[in-house]
Amino acid sequence: MFGLVPLLGAAGLAMLMSHFGLLYHGSTGGFVEVTVASLVRFVLGTDEPAASIIMVIMVMLATVVIVRRTLLTRSWNSPGFIIAMLLWSESVGRVIMAHVFEVNYAEDRTALHTLLLFLLVLAFALDRLVARQPMALVLCILLCFLPTRALFTANKTHTLLWPEQSVPDRFVLRVQKLEQELRRPVVLGAHRHVGLPWSLQSRMLGFEGDVNSHGWPLGLHDARIVADRFGDVDMAGYVVVDSVPSSGLRLFIREQPLTTLVVADTGFVLTTDTATTNIVFSGPVPKLRDGDVFVEIGGAIESEHGPVDLRLCTVVFDTLGRAVDGELIFLSTRPAHWEGETFHTTRLVRGRRDAGRVEVSLWNPHRSRVLIREGFVRAYAVEQ
Structure with a gap:
């Protein structure tokens, strides 16, 4: 009973x-x-x-x-x-x-x-x-x-939690090779389950990397990681360069690389320990109303006391000042204690007819003392 x-x-x-x-x-x-x-x-x-x-x-x-x-x-x-x-x-x-x-x-x-x-x-x-x-x-x-x-x-090569959470090292190395060819961080599209595993896997191999999962599977990407169980993803214009039969993961790269044009470029220096949200860029981005835009963000970070939990946020506001789209990434997947190391990422911002401005901010929830030197925000219009 x-x-x-x-x-x-x-x-x-x-x-x-x-x-x-x-x-x-x-x-x-x-x-x-x-x-x-x-x-x-x-x-x-x-x-x-x-x-x-x-x-x-x-x-x-x-x-x-x-x-x-x-x-x-x-x-x-x-x-x-x-x-x-x-x-x-x-x-x-x-x-x-x-x-x-x-x-x-x-x-x-x-x-x-x-x-x-x-x-x-x-x-x-x-x-x-x-x-x-x-x-x-x-x-x-x-x-x-x-x-x-x-x-x-049996899969004897790596742990399999979700298929998307078991990314092999060779996927990371292939994307890094593509990044060297493009001379900018690759815009990698994948399901949200890939996010943290991809960043941590890149860190283990001495690289840094982030996934663009917001709005997946829509959007322009340089490369994509797709699981076989998501068979309805439109992969026109992409070619398979690697796959893992045991987990059903496939790595796709564009047959023709995307052409980008710089439409905005600004630098910044930031010192923060009093606010949780620190805006490093806020303004209109040309071409965002016409289509997707890549926003490249980077800089060198120093933190005085212990590990810090930093998140990089990208938010789109409409012409009335309302937040209509946004995402964030965890910079803590890089070094936990920053001593001048650099970070570098490219975020995919989906085009919107009602887009007014884009805001890039550093979210510091614990208000740790952080200094960012040589920071920059660079926006690219994308042509297919």
Whole structure:
């Protein structure tokens, strides 16, 4: 009875989060369509509805075998029966919560427990069948499929959290080569999951780098990192230069490099320890109403006391002075304690017809004493 307490608590939390619109992952489109289909996609690599139906039929037949054996032997406390009831209770509970309280069905990583329960139910059912029909031992080959596949396709080169969070070193080195060819920081487009891993990976290799994920996959980029699971990204004009089959990551570079023209160039020196937001540039940027603009920012930073947490913000204001677009990057992915090291980045600012001015600022939330020397902000109009 006490085992229901965590389940009821989790259900209550899910309903509360659903009420506030905080359940971003998943949908209420249907248990088979959402939960089963997502597991089939990531385990078997297919989106065929027939595969989901086959999985449902398999678990139903396995449950029948377990329940029939339980009724004959009156073994209500057998592990197979308990796990089968747990699987079906959880599934029915999900359906009720989705229809009554509009709580999302579990999907992908949030449904992995369902996969584990399914495999256990299948294993116990096959065990019961083999006890009665030794020839059913052939069906146990099904249970060898997943571990055998994992043995031969295991990723032994790098850790895989999300595909986008496992960027190989050679991607960084290839982008650095492109940066030398362009003679400016590369505008790298990628999903937001790539952001911090890319910057930290670059730091480990002695470089610096940032991802432009704002508005992804739209915008002009010199290079892009795309995961196979985002198959709807328009990659016209790009060519694949490297890929990682194990994670499905591909590195794209433009066939024809973008042509840029300097439309604004200014320098600055900044000393701050009293304000959290320190504006280093604010003004109109020519050509921003006509299309995307690259904003290159750099300088040398000194901090007197310990590590500092600095973020570089780029904000677009309309003609009425309202903030209509913006993003930030974490400079803490570079040195934690700055002693005159330089930083250098190029941000993609999406073109807007109502753009009035662009503001570049340094956000210093802890008001650490920081000095930026030889700072500059340079804007480029982009021609394809």
